[in-house]
Amino acid sequence: MSLRFQRLLLILLTLVIILSAVLLILYNTRENVSYFYTPSEIDKSDIIINKIIRIGGFVENNSFNKISSSSFKFKITDEKASILVTFKGILPDLFREGQGAVIEGAFVDKNIFNATNVFAKHDENYMPASIKEDLKDTGYWNKKYK
Amino acid sequence: MSSLVGFLSLVFAIGINFYLFLSRYIFKFQKQKFNLFIRFSSLLTLLSFFSLMYAYVVSDFSNYNVFQNSHSNKPLIYKISGTWGNHEGSMLLWLCILSIFSFFFSFTKNIEDNFQKLTLIIQAFLHILFGLFIVFTSNPFLVNSILVNEGLGLNPILQDPGLAVHPPILYAGYVGYSIVFSIAIAGLFQNTDDEWIYVAKKWSLISWTFLTGGIALGSYWAYYELGWGGWWFWDPVENISLMPWIAGLALVHSLMMVRGEQAIKKWIVFLSILCFSLSVFGTFLVRSGILTSVHSFAADASRGIFILLIFFIVTGFGFLVFLLKEPKKSNALNLLFINKVSALVINNILMIIATLTILLGTIYPIIIEVLYNKRISVGGPYFNSTVIPIMIPGFLLMSIAPILSWQTNKINNSKKYVLAFFILSVLVILQSFFLDFNTWGFVGLLLGFWIILASIIAIFSSYKIKINIKFFKIINPHVAHIGVGIAIIGITCSSVFQNELDFNLNEGDKFNVNGKTVLFEKIETTNEINFQSLRGKFLFDIEKNQSKEIEAGKNYYPVSKMITSEAGILHQWNKDIYFILGDQKNNEWFVKVLINPFVSFIWLGVIIMIYSGLIAVSRR
Known part of the structure; x- marks a missing residue:
């Protein structure tokens, strides 16, 4: 093989690598991206059964129901709409009513969402309730704290 | 009081750096004096950091941050x-490490004075x-404007030994690239x-070794801390650390290989700028809260904009200089179809594509939200099925690259390699035939073992075996690659062949894990210094006399009214048995048991990589 030919081969190889990377990326952005909705954005007539999506919102107060030690029912709400969710497994430590959560899974029928993953938000700016009151009283309250 | 000292020394240090920065144009300095100023500003920054630490140790709540x-x-x-478990403190740590790097760089010997000075001036600019x-x-x-005698407490999730080591070492890696950046410019x-x-x-x-250690520690922390998704989750925060790591790896390889070629020199400068830009960009993404992440930290738009500004200044300045100036003197690139230089070029192309793929997947959600106002999330499957296939040719190349020649196309002992590869393939095929077959498992195991085997053949056939320091330095590249091979085996086994078992148990129940009987002894609650602990106690393998005790449970932190889960892990050389205590109803507890084969190989592989990083640093 001449030197020139070898170099040409190398450049071609590089192009092939780049091309296949681009194709991989394009294919996977279509297949492996899940859309994120809030409960009110979900249109009941548009639901695709078994398509994996994420829903973010708050765990509705008084909606949490422990069916057994490992299966749970609760509602995710954004105060305009709410969605009934079932989940089997272990809930995250920060999961509780009134707190933010993101669930990943799919609708099993028009009304029930089966979550495969539940994420609860954690943040360094949390605040114990008693001190929160103190701060509010003294007017030293930063809107950042929830 | 300590806050005042800290703030003043912080400002004073910035002032000195400003003075040094101007010294390039206005005041001329002697080298000695210049270096003294640099060191003094580093010590001031350290003083500032330790004042903050002091305020934390004595619980000085007049400091708002404390x-x-x-x-x-x-x-x-x-x-x-x-001290660094919050945004402000962690940024001070960042600055502190930056100045520590300048401090040590000022002691570098055998380099030209003006060059050293200019590097330190660029460091001063970053400072x-x-x-x-x-x-x-x-x-x-900041001073707390209300009088309090108790603080709000540290987020319980961060109350873990991991917090003590992971951030400083990771930052040493990120910030270490600042000095590489300055040197290149x-x-x-x-x-x-x-x-x-x-x-x-x-x-x-040095930076790459620190970054490897920092990422591995974070990964290990995530592994035993529940709910963070195992040792790797393709979470934005993790991706951000992986990008400079891969770019840094490309940089290290290019630096090892450069023999005066113009093109590679230019490429090295490009990579140096890229590494630090990615580090700053990562800081911006994490700190601005633009990305939704499970490790979501506090978000504040004003900070984000400021860091974005710094990012544009650093990157813009860096790449502008890169475009305008060129390294002088050159040898042409000696590319053949398969020699060391072309292997290096392919390796670098692959690494940069991998970095870009990760970058794209990480910021894709932001782009889509801006363009279409739709929110999406790009998760593990995307990265697994793009980054891994892109890296595979690189892994294959890695097994033979160190023994390729500089000048010719020939590989010594090529027959040995072909034979070894053939035998290995047969063995792996047999293994996957008798155990459960999985494409990724097959590819991963073959690659991992092949890299190890090829490196060992290379060591034994190319060098005389001697036990002295020089020998370990010569075989160092092979050792590093063996580390990668071991890590690949660990990663493959623990992710592909993981086994998950669910149980509903009462106290005193016995159950079966992997052929061994496990006793769910009891639930115990105790009071610790600042939390209450609830632990499920398990006895593993009760038929043997030496049964192992495993504790898994939860901690309740009354100060912040938060619960954290603590997994119980039984480490064995070939597998980890991972116990998670779930919820209970009517005294029946949910227990999840994960069997993760060969996880220890991941950590072993990483330790070997860190070891060869250190050996390579010590090399003259």
């Missing part, structure tokens, strides 16, 4: 590490940028000979 993130009944280790960022948007020395400006390349090699190896 009040927000500390509590007097915390154990001492979390008071100390709590000013990040220092002003701290003073104006994230000052950790100074090298362009001064247009010295190839001197700067040898200096850059040492510092980029």
Whole structure:
């Protein structure tokens, strides 16, 4: 093989690598991206059964129901709409009513969402309730704290 | 009081750096005096950092930052590490490490004075940028305007020994690239000979080794801390650390290989700028809260904009200099179809594509949200099915690259390699035939074992075996690659062949895990210093006399009214048995048991990589 030919081969190889990377990326952005909705954005007539999506919102107060030690029912709400969710497994430590959560899974029928993953938000700016009151009283309250 | 000392020394240090920065244009300095000033500003920054730490240790709640993130009944280790367990403190740590790097760089011998000076001036410039960022948007020395005698406490999730080591080491990796950046820019400006390349090699190896250690520690922390998704989750925060790591790996390889070629020199400068840009970009993404992440940290738009500004200044300046100036003197690139140089070129192309793929997947959600106002999330499957296939040719190349020749196409002993590869393939095929077959498992195992085997053949057939330091230095590249091979085996086995078992148990129940009987002994609650603990106690393998006890449970932190889960892990050399205590109903507890084969190989592989990083740094 001449030197020139070898170099040409190398450049071609590089192009092939780049091309296949681009194709991989394009294919996977279509297949492996899940859309994120809030409960009110979900249109009941548009639901695709078994398509994996994420829903973010708050765990509705008084909606949490422990069916057994490992299966749970609760509602995710954004105060305009709410969605009934079932989940089997272990809930995250920060999961509780009134707190933010993101669930990943799919609708099993028009009304029930089966979550495969539940994420609860954690943040360094949390605040114990008693001190929160103190701060509010003294007017030293930063809107950042929830 | 300590806050005042801290703030003043912080500002004073920035002032000195400003003075040094101007010294390039206005005041001329002697080298000695210049270096003394640099060291003095480093010590001031350290003083500032230790003042903050002191405020944390003595629980000085007149400091607003301490009040927000500390509590007097915390154990001492979390008071100390709590210093960087929040945004402001962690940025001060960042600055502190930056100045420590300048400090050590000022002691470098055998380099030209003007070159060293210019590098340190660029460091001073970076110090000013990040220092002003701290003073104006994230000052950790603000005074608390209300009188309190108790703080709000540190987020319980962060109350873990991981917090003490993971952030400082990771930051040492990120910030270490600042000095590589400065060296590259100074090298362009001064247009010295190839001197700067040898200096850059040492510092980029140091940064890369720290970054490897930092990522591994974070990964290990995530692994035993529940709910963070195992040792790797393709979470944005994790991706951000992986990008400079891969780019840094490309940089280290290029630096090892460069023999005066113009094209590679240019490429090295490009990579040096890229590594630091990615580090700053990562800081911006994490700190601005633009990305939704499970490790979501506090978000504040003003900080984000400031860091974005710094990012544009650093990157813009860096790449502008890169475009305008060129390294002088050149040898042409000696590319053949398969020699060392072309292997290096392919390796670098693959690494950069991998970095870009990760970058794209990480910021894709932001792009889509801006363009279409739709929110999406790009998760593990995307990265697994793009990054891994892109890396596979690189892994294949890695097994033979160190023994390729510089000048010719020939590979010595090529028959041995072909034979070894053939035998290995048969073995792996047999293994996957008798155990459960999985495509990824097959590819991963074959690659991992092949890299190890090829490296061992290379060591034994190319060098005389001697047990002395020089020998270990010569075989170092092979050792590093063996580390990668071991890590690949660990990663493949633990992710592909993981086994998950669910149980509903009452106290006293026996159950079966992997052929061994496990007893769910009891649930125990105790009071610790600043939390209450609830532990399920398990006895593993009760038929044997030496059964192992495993504890899994939860901690309740009354100060912040939060619960954290603590997994119980039984480490064995070939598998980890991972116990998670779930919820209970009517005294029946949910217990999840994960069997993760060969996880220990991941950590072993990483330790080997860190070891060879250290050996390479020590090399002259």
